[in-house]
C-alpha cells in the first residue's frame with residue numbers, strides 16, 4: 001500500500017514538472033513516505049532526517065517533505081523533533097502533497113494531517129491521482145483504503161482510518177486503461193480485500209431508492225441483480241479478470257475470517273486470476289488468535305485452506321505469522337507449528353513480535369515473550385517451513401510453467417528471472433535477449449528452497465508497453 005502511495009506521490013510531483021533523480025546531492029526536494037508498520041520506523045525516519053539536516057545546512061534551498069503513516073501517527077512531533085522539515089502530511093491527504101509544498105514556500109513549514117479520507121463530492125473514494133509506475137507491465141490498483149478490524153498488534157486502523165471501497169466501475173475502468181497502456185498483470189490492493197465493496201452495497205441499499213447513483217457503476221452488474229448486503233470482491237475478480245489484455249490478476253491481502261466460497265469460485269473460474277493465495281495466519285493458537293482479535297480459530301483457518309485447495313487447481317499458499325505475541329506459551333507455539341506442518345506452506349513471512357506504539361498489544365508489557373525464546377521458536381518454525389517450501393518447489397520439477405520475465409537474474413546476469421502464476425521465481429537461460437514483461441513457457445528442471453531452475457521452451461506473449469528511457473540530464 002505504501003509503495004503504491006509512493007508511486008502516486010511521485011506521479012503528482014512529476015505532473016507538477018519535477019524530474020526524478022537517484023542522487024540526493026542533485027535533489028531539490030526529498031519526499032520521505034514513511035510506514036510505521038515496519039520495525040524501527042521511528043529510528044529510521046529520525047536518522048534519515050538527521051542526515052538530511054546536514055545536507056540542508058549546506059544547501060538551505062533543499063526542501064524536505066514527510067508523508068505516510070508514521071507522519072499520520074507522529075503529526076506535529078516530526079517538526080518538533082526536526083524543524084528543518086518543510087511539510088508533513090498524513091495518509092488521507094496524499095493528493096495535496098504538491099499544494100502543501102507550494103504553501104510552505106510562502107508561509108513556512110507546515111503540518112496537515114486529516115483524520116478521515118477526503119472524499120470527492122460525488123464519489124466514495126479519494127480522487128484518482130497521477131501515478132509513476134516503476135515497472136511498465138505490472139500495476140497495483142488500490143481497491144480499498146483503511147481497515148475496520150482491530151488486530152491487537154496493528155497500527156493500520158488508527159493511521160489509515162475506516163474501510164472505504166473504490167467504486168466498482170472506477171476500478172474496472174482503471175484496469176482497462178492500464179491494459180490499454182500495455183499492463184498485463186494487476187495486483188488489487190486493500191487491507192482486507194475480501195470485504196471490498198460491503199460498504200458500497202450497504203450504502204446503496206440505504207440510498208438507492210432516493211438517489212441517482214448508478215448501481216452498476218458503483219457496485220457492478222452482478223450486485224445490481226441481487227442487491228444483497230455483501231462483499232463485491234468475487235464479482236470484482238471476475239470483472240477485472242475479463243478485461244482484454246489482462247493476463248494475470250493477483251490481490252493482497254485477504255483476511256481469513258472474510259475469505260469465502262464465492263472468492264474461491266471466482267479464482268477457480270477466472271482464467272486470469274493466479275493460483276496463489278496469501279492467507280495471513282498470524283498464529284495457530286486459538287488463545288492467541290483471540291487475544292489478537294483475529295476473528296477465526298485454527299480449525300476455521302484450516303477449513304478455508306482445504307476448501308481453497310479443493311476448489312483451485314495447483315494453488316500455492318503463503319502466509320504471515322507472528323512469533324512471540326505477548327502471552328504466547330510453548331503450547332501456543334506448538335499449535336502454530338502444527339498448523340504449519342498440516343498446511344505445508346509454499347512460503348511465509350515470519351516475524352518475531354515487536355511492539356508498535358499506539359497498539360493494544362504494545363501495552364501488554366507484562367506478557368512480553370523473552371526475545372531469546374522467540375528466536376528459538378522462530379528457528380523451529382523455519383525448519384518446518386523450509387521442509388514444506390522445498391517439497392512444494394521440488395514437486396514442480398518436470399512441469400511446464402508460464403512465467404512473466406522480470407529481467408536478468410540478480411545472482412547470475414547470464415540467466416533470466418521469471419515469475420510463475422504461483423508467484424515462484426524461476427531462473428533460466430535464453431539464447432536471445434528477452435524483454436521484461438514477456439510471457440514464456442519454461443520447463444522446470446531444478447528446485448531449491450526459494451526458487452526454481454528451468455529451460456526455456458517457448459515465448460507465448462511479447463509485451464506491448466513502450467520501454468521508458470531514463471532521463472539523465474536536462475538543459
Ligand code: SF4
Nearest residue numbers: 147149151154156191
Ligand atoms: S486486518 Fe488486522 S492486520 Fe490487517 S490491516 Fe486490519 S487491523 Fe491490521
